[in-house]
Amino acid sequence: MTEPLFRTEDERKVDAVWGDPTAWEAAGRQWGTLPAVRRMMNRHVTGDEALAPIDWFFRRVEAEQSLPLRRGLVLACGDAGLERALIRTGRLAEVVAVDLSPRVIATAAKGARDEGLTGITYRQADMNALDVVGPFDAVFSSSALHHCENLEGAFEVIRQVLRPGGWFFLDDYVGPDRLQYDAAQVMQINRLLQVLPENLVTNAAGYSRRGFRAASVAEVIALDPSEAPRSSDILSVMRATLAVEAVRPYGGNLLYLALANLAQNFEDAPEYLELLIDASDHLRSIGRCRDDFAVAVARHAIT
Numbered sequence: 001m002t003e004p005l006f007r008t009e010d011e012r013k014v015d016a017v018w019g020d021p022t023a024w025e026a027a028g029r030q031w032g033t034l035p036a037v038r039r040m041m042n043r044h045v046t047g048d049e050a051l052a053p054i055d056w057f058f059r060r061v062e063a064e065q066s067l068p069l070r071r072g073l074v075l076a077c078g079d080a081g082l083e084r085a086l087i088r089t090g091r092l093a094e095v096v097a098v099d100l101s102p103r104v105i106a107t108a109a110k111g112a113r114d115e116g117l118t119g120i121t122y123r124q125a126d127m128n129a130l131d132v133v134g135p136f137d138a139v140f141s142s143s144a145l146h147h148c149e150n151l152e153g154a155f156e157v158i159r160q161v162l163r164p165g166g167w168f169f170l171d172d173y174v175g176p177d178r179l180q181y182d183a184a185q186v187m188q189i190n191r192l193l194q195v196l197p198e199n200l201v202t203n204a205a206g207y208s209r210r211g212f213r214a215a216s217v218a219e220v221i222a223l224d225p226s227e228a229p230r231s232s233d234i235l236s237v238m239r240a241t242l243a244v245e246a247v248r249p250y251g252g253n254l255l256y257l258a259l260a261n262l263a264q265n266f267e268d269a270p271e272y273l274e275l276l277i278d279a280s281d282h283l284r285s286i287g288r289c290r291d292d293f294a295v296a297v298a299r300h301a302i303t
Contacts, residue, residue: 069137072096095119129150178228
């Protein structure tokens with residue numbers, strides 16, 4: 001196999017971080033793997049604990065047109081399998097899935113082959129200089145655009161390749177740039193970690209998560225140059241480029257960080273998980289906890 005070519009050292013670093021899906025959760029699982037957390041997300045986004053955001057989105061689509069949509073684009077597909085699910089469930093007839101990491105593209109393509117799925121084209125592509133050929137009936141960004149710095153350029157390409165009336169689905173981190181959490185947020189997270197038993201705050205690598213601190217900008221960039229360069233601007237740039245139909249924030253200010261690499265510990269401790277969810281919801285309701293994650297639906301405006 002030919003060694004992939006990288007235009008910059010940053011691209012090589014991104015491939016090193018994201019190219020091996022087995023390494024992503026080597027120290028433990030993340031918040032979204034817990035059914036109770038997914039039910040909370042669903043409740044905030046769709047109003048129904050049993051209705052996931054992607055299903056809610058397609059209900060909106062089906063209210064106007066029949067499925068499958070002919071062609072879709074998945075940005076920064078990783079190995080989460082969104083593009084495979086879109087084909088498997090008959091919601092899309094054809095999908096182009098792009099990612100900057102050649103290794104993760106190879107892993108995702110193998111997964112599609114192993115399932116016997118057809119209709120998926122995988123391509124290496126940089127969202128900062130997005131080069132795709134439309135038209136598309138829908139574009140999907142699931143934990144994708146927060147890795148993009150050239151948001152204006154990316155959204156302009158999205159607008160250009162969408163058919164008139166075409167759909168855009170976003171489910172992403174929209175919190176502080178470069179993960180620069182403020183002192184109040186860090187204090188709240190540490191208060192939650194402090195009241196939990198030691199076995200719940202010890203990650204799979206054997207390290208305690210007590211004493212959480214926000215990484216510096218330099219530390220974030222050193223690990224992953226693509227991590228949240230302009231995450232806080234995603235929604236405003238989207239609004240300036242597309243016709244936004246809905247934005248549904250769903251928290252994450254506390255739970256995303258308190259449960260990082262610890263989610264597996266809470267599978268047999270539902271009472272503590274409910275405590276964390278209730279604390280997050282309460283602080284959210286009184287304005288003491290902002291929303292660092294959101295789902296949005298937008299359209300290519302028909303003129």
